[in-house]
Amino acid sequence: MTTSISAPAAPVTDASALTGKRRIAFASFVDENYLPGFLVLLRSLALSNPDVCEDFLVLHDDLRPASVAAIRALHPRVRFRRVDAGHYDSYVKGDQDNYLVRKAYFILDVFRIRDYDTVITLDTDMVVLGPIGELLAMRHGLGAVPQFFYGDKTRMLNSGLLVIQKEYLTDTFCAKIDAIGRSGTYELDKHDQGILNALLDGDFVDLDPKYNFVKRRLSGDLPVPEDTAVLHFTGRHKPWQGGEAGYGLAQERWAAFELTDAELHAAYLEAGDTLHHDLLVHYGTPHVERTGDVDTARKVALAHIGAGDYQAAVDILERVHLPIDEAWPHEVYGHALMSVSRYDEATAQLLLATAAPNRAATAFARLAQISWVHGDDDRARAHATSGLTVDPTHRASRIWHQRTVGVPAQPAGRPEDQLAHVAFYMDRQGNAGDKLLPESVRLAFGPDTTSRRWHSVHAHRLFDEAALERVNTRKGLVIGGGGLFIPDTMPNGNSAWQWNVPDELLGRIDVPIAVYAVGFNAFDGQSYRAERFRASLRLLVERSSFFGLRNHGSIEKVRAMLPAHLHDKVRFQPCPTTVTRQLVDGWRDPATREDTILLNAAYDRAGLRFGHDYGYFLAQMAKAVKDLGALAEVKCAAHSLDDEKLAFDLRREHGVSLPVIPMYDFDNDEIRDLYARTKLVIGMRGHAGMIPFGCGTPIISLISHPKMAYFLRDIDRPEWGVSVHDRNLADVLVERSRDLLADHDRTVADVHGRQQELWKTTEANAADLRAVLGG
CATH class of the missing domain: 3.90.550.10 (Spore Coat Polysaccharide Biosynthesis Protein SpsA; Chain A)
Incomplete structure (x- = not known):
């Protein structure tokens, strides 16, 4: 008997209880x-x-x-x-x-x-x-x-x-x-x-x-x-x-520690290169107020930026006089200003920063970003080229340059036949999961995922009058998927989430809006600019004809930010990657699978993921990899370049070598094919769990983010997750892997059964979406 998973038991609100x-x-x-x-x-x-x-x-x-x-x-x-x-x-x-x-x-x-x-x-x-x-x-x-x-x-x-x-x-x-x-x-x-x-x-x-x-x-x-x-x-x-x-x-x-507060502040600020964010802000802020010291203001501002509090970074730098010939404070100030959408002021500060060779490449990259956000590819490319001229190895300048060149033209359909689609369209060599998402969302609306039916709206570009006009000539607007409700991937002051849309323009969209499989992706210990985000979120819910979030944990978080009369508008819509087998036309399950276990770890926001436990995590993974090797060949599946750090650190610290699969170089079909052909995926990224699950492959989630636990709770399989902080991480991971592999056919059948429940919800929602957006 299959148990329904559309309405899980009482939710757990404490993030640390979910991540361990x-x-x-x-x-x-x-x-x-x-x-x-x-x-x-x-x-x-x-x-x-x-x-x-x-x-x-x-x-x-x-x-x-x-x-x-x-x-x-x-x-x-x-x-x-x-x-x-x-x-x-x-x-x-x-x-x-x-x-x-x-x-x-x-x-x-x-x-x-x-x-x-x-x-x-x-x-x-x-x-x-x-x-x-x-x-x-x-x-x-x-x-x-x-x-x-x-x-x-x-x-x-x-x-x-x-x-x-x-x-x-x-x-x-x-x-x-x-x-x-x-x-x-x-x-x-x-x-x-x-x-x-x-x-x-x-x-x-x-x-x-x-x-x-x-x-x-x-x-x-x-x-x-x-x-x-x-x-x-x-x-x-x-x-x-x-x-x-x-x-x-x-x-x-x-x-030696009988100090006044002022002496303590000054001593702490000279205590080393690695200062804790909370202490740096706590001691640095009064030090800046007392002394007007520019270097301390810069350090405090960078701490605020690192924590996603961009307005606080602006505020501390506005309290001091920035000498025109000190580039680094101008570059940090420009970064903070652009993050709250004060783009003209940011441009002025960043131009000042380009005068210093050691800050110029970063400043030019940020100028390229501002130009790209405003839809000016030519100017963005010029700034990025300037950054690469200063430093040919500068990664950010290279990324912004790549975004403005070599974009293949696609045949455009008639506007009245198209849906506009707000999404994060990943760069080449970008995160494999994010690369797959836009196409997966489109598949949920039909087999044609091309520009004949879809008009792309990059979430990170400023939604201006021209963008509004283009959207309003389409038959509807789809927003999703992915964890768009996160404050810091591409911060802006207009919405305080990933779609850079001012309230005034959001309110003037006059075609039906469908929010589809979006996730609330804040880490344990991470927060939003609450009032700006709440206002934008409320308006989005009010204006949406369909508002679906990809897990019940996100539903819980979002409803808590809304007035009661809007709660019922927020519904469950699984991420379409979790039902890939149902969406991809002509999908065939593999007749045989490779004798492999794919292992993925994530390193963005490592402090929020691991806390003081990274050394422990790495040692446990070394032990687990050795034991898992008796079950199948273990390979490192790198969704992004940074994910390769797991293989590097295991070899350097513990002498354990893993083959690395560069999934960031894969196209969408290659990503799905790889995950469909392996026996088990152990992943820390959300989509290192959801994509293989959607391809019918057993998974174990390394939980360092609440969203992992949200998904497993939705499919009623919390035992398929283990916290990166678990006191017996290696033993638990190996034991659960062995259990899932012991009767692999039964495990795969269980995955298919779990997926079928998500598909039922997706099909029911599809009927409502057709009524809203048309066939």
Whole structure:
């Protein structure tokens, strides 16, 4: 019996729950007495690890508003959580009346945290001196440095720094803590540490002592070892209270971080080439306001651009005076301005940037882009040629040059017989999935996908009066497919999504509009310019006669941005690539398949995909490839040039070699043929799953984006996906591959059954579309 997949069960809204992306946080208990130490801790963390910025949970029982403000000034992602102080009054303690003893237990509230996968606790009498990336990469157990004893081999942990995984952040573990605390069966003078040692009984993961290097090791004013990552000022005498005799060199290391906010900002901005976006913006913005420093404004603007917040990039550069002879700030300003559709101003800034040889090629490429967006191919080609003259290897200039030459002419049909089609028309050597999409959408409306029936409207070109006139002479407008609801592939200020259409012109389209199989493609951690996007989206829904999104996850996201009366207009329309076998005229399933497994990985927005786990992912893939080789030959299927990085990194880091298939060079028939002839596709790109599925080939999705989970949920096969963050990624991937290949005919039949359900929805929608757009 086939289960319907048109209306899946209750949707999951939390993106990290779909992608499996690890949620990491630091945590400290802070009160007024230890606040000076905590402020130094925060400064030292930022300066010693300038590329790290995770949520920082401040556990407290009572902090003054001024203290809260001081903490917020030092960290952009603090979260304040009040502890349940009374909960610990029932614990047996060595000195019930000592307030410091009472508060020593409050850090145990960290085990009541449920919204993170890894929590790293830091005592407020610590200072961070070196990299701690190894702690962020930990995935198993409860990590701690063994307690330091002279001559005693007893195995106990020092609780000043703990790396706690989610299996300890449970009610069960908290109940065990409470039982020991209330019974008093622990070293009472060790407080929270005593309880944890009694509970764990030595069962913890050893961390290198450099991550909790206690001050007592330096008795006699010994120097702090160079590799010390975290120095811990244990004992009664704290650095902010004057310290202790015999530890002067350690005290100096702590005192180096007693900085004013202005000193901290300046020091951070010089801390290295890899600065975390959140910290750079948090420290750089007030630094620019205070100093007017152009170089910092440029860095902050680039951080905003990298995060897709183009208006913020414009705003920071508008606050400073850009010297006419400093090209780089002008180029960045021009980039920001063009991204919010202030094209004339952007052109002026970019022309200034062309004066400097080291920025000229990039500036010319952006000028070519602006000209192309406005439909001026000749000017775009001239700018691109100028960029290649400066730097013959400049990739962006080459891409814009290619877009304006060698476009084959096609016979044009009569306008009244054509549908206009807004899509992202991929360049040569572009992403294979995006290359296939426009044709796949057109196939859903009939076998003729040529310009006899279709008038192409490139989504990224400015939709102006001339474009409006051309569309209004056609019998309808189709918008799709692909993930057009994404803010940053080709940003504009007119719609804040991929179609560069001003509201005023969208409102004047007087032919029927069908939005077909579009996806909401924001990554976990990525956001839109909400108000501009919401306004454009609402108008689009209001004006559309058909509004179909390619998965129920996108439907959920889009409906949340619309008023209730528009919700019912948003319906499910699967991506046409998922029903390829039904759409391609004369399709024949392969009589035999090659004994291959095709493996795809994606590297765009790698930070959003992998977080701190890329090294782990790569090691797991190396292990998986070796084991999968016993099932079939594994090959790297590169949808884009960047996808080849998987093969490069596997060979360089792990000595694992893979043949690479350059799918970016394939035409559409070659893409479909390759995917139809293999036995299994393991893909990270959305269309490295949907295209082979549509060709009848079993798939496993490497989930690094919510859309992968959306699709698998729609076909009621979530087990065909595994998160790139999975704690047993290689083993799970191999096990599921083996299961799918064990009875391949049965698996293929299951794919066909899943696809048939999507086809039923597509056929039902086709009837409505014929009524809207005509036959």
